[in-house]
Amino acid sequence: MNDNTTTYASMATGLLIPTMSTLLSNSILPVESSSANLTYSLAFYGPAVSCAKSSEQDLAWATGALLEYENTTGSTVYYWGWVPQAGWGPDVNGTFFQSTNLQNGNIRLDFVSEDAARVYIYLNTTGIDINGNRVPNSTPSQPEMITCALYNASYTTYFDISSTGQQLITAEQQYMNWMPAKNSVSGTPTDPLVNRIMNTQAVMEAFGMMMMGPVTFSEDVSFPVVDNNYALSMNAAMWPSRPGLNQSEVAQYMIDQSEELFQNITLSMRYAVVAG
Numbered sequence: 001m002n003d004n005t006t007t008y009a010s011m012a013t014g015l016l017i018p019t020m021s022t023l024l025s026n027s028i029l030p031v032e033s034s035s036a037n038l039t040y041s042l043a044f045y046g047p048a049v050s051c052a053k054s055s056e057q058d059l060a061w062a063t064g065a066l067l068e069y070e071n072t073t074g075s076t077v078y079y080w081g082w083v084p085q086a087g088w089g090p091d092v093n094g095t096f097f098q099s100t101n102l103q104n105g106n107i108r109l110d111f112v113s114e115d116a117a118r119v120y121i122y123l124n125t126t127g128i129d130i131n132g133n134r135v136p137n138s139t140p141s142q143p144e145m146i147t148c149a150l151y152n153a154s155y156t157t158y159f160d161i162s163s164t165g166q167q168l169i170t171a172e173q174q175y176m177n178w179m180p181a182k183n184s185v186s187g188t189p190t191d192p193l194v195n196r197i198m199n200t201q202a203v204m205e206a207f208g209m210m211m212m213g214p215v216t217f218s219e220d221v222s223f224p225v226v227d228n229n230y231a232l233s234m235n236a237a238m239w240p241s242r243p244g245l246n247q248s249e250v251a252q253y254m255i256d257q258s259e260e261l262f263q264n265i266t267l268s269m270r271y272a273v274v275a276g
Helices: 011-023 056-071 094-098 100-104 192-211 231-233 247-273
Strands: 005-007 036-053 075-082 118-121 144-161 167-178 182-184 212-217
Touching: 011 192, 011 231, 011 247, 036 167, 036 192, 036 247, 056 075, 056 094, 056 118, 056 144, 094 100, 100 212, 118 192, 118 247, 144 192, 144 247, 167 247, 182 192, 192 231, 192 247
Parallel strands: none
Antiparallel strands: 005 182, 036 144, 075 118, 075 212, 118 144, 144 167
């Protein structure tokens, strides 16, 4: 913070625990237990992502740059998640994906887009099965790409808590206005609006950290698949390859999984009891 300006540094390290735990459990984390059966609901405003197939323009940019990357590195891209950053646009090329920022997910929050902060996910699910193993003689398919954009949403959350320890937590959300990510905002951290903006960005950064990074495999069949992505390596449900789904259906599957993961992270951060 400088005078009357608050600068966003990064998500708090304490948010890593609910984020990782939510991803591993593939569900909303448990809330405080009760000695009696309880049923109640709570409403709040919070962040959500709306995911959809990317525009033809964005897909064309990514496809061209990744083809150049594949030709240069002798590899095939199965999956790649990233946020917009310097170099992304009509002139993007293979070197964009060779950078350590894209390889390692060093930039986890989109400060480039002026409307909604975004996460892009490129899918070329040919050649690897649901277990991450190579599929010999597979037929190439057309790549797909999805865009997850940050929104402010209204949530109504329903809790059914049993004295036996069983819990059922569900939520309904309604998208409102899109939300950009900002390096800095006017006001102090005690300002409710500033606090809300920073907390919203933290959830988006946590989501981005889970979804970012590549999954690739070499043209040399003796080399293993290289998975540099938290979500796909920690939760089998996040793997795009699904028996019986074509490429378009795989994209829809990832849309649904990504939106659900973000909602679960949001609710776990807000309500869950998490050990430090």
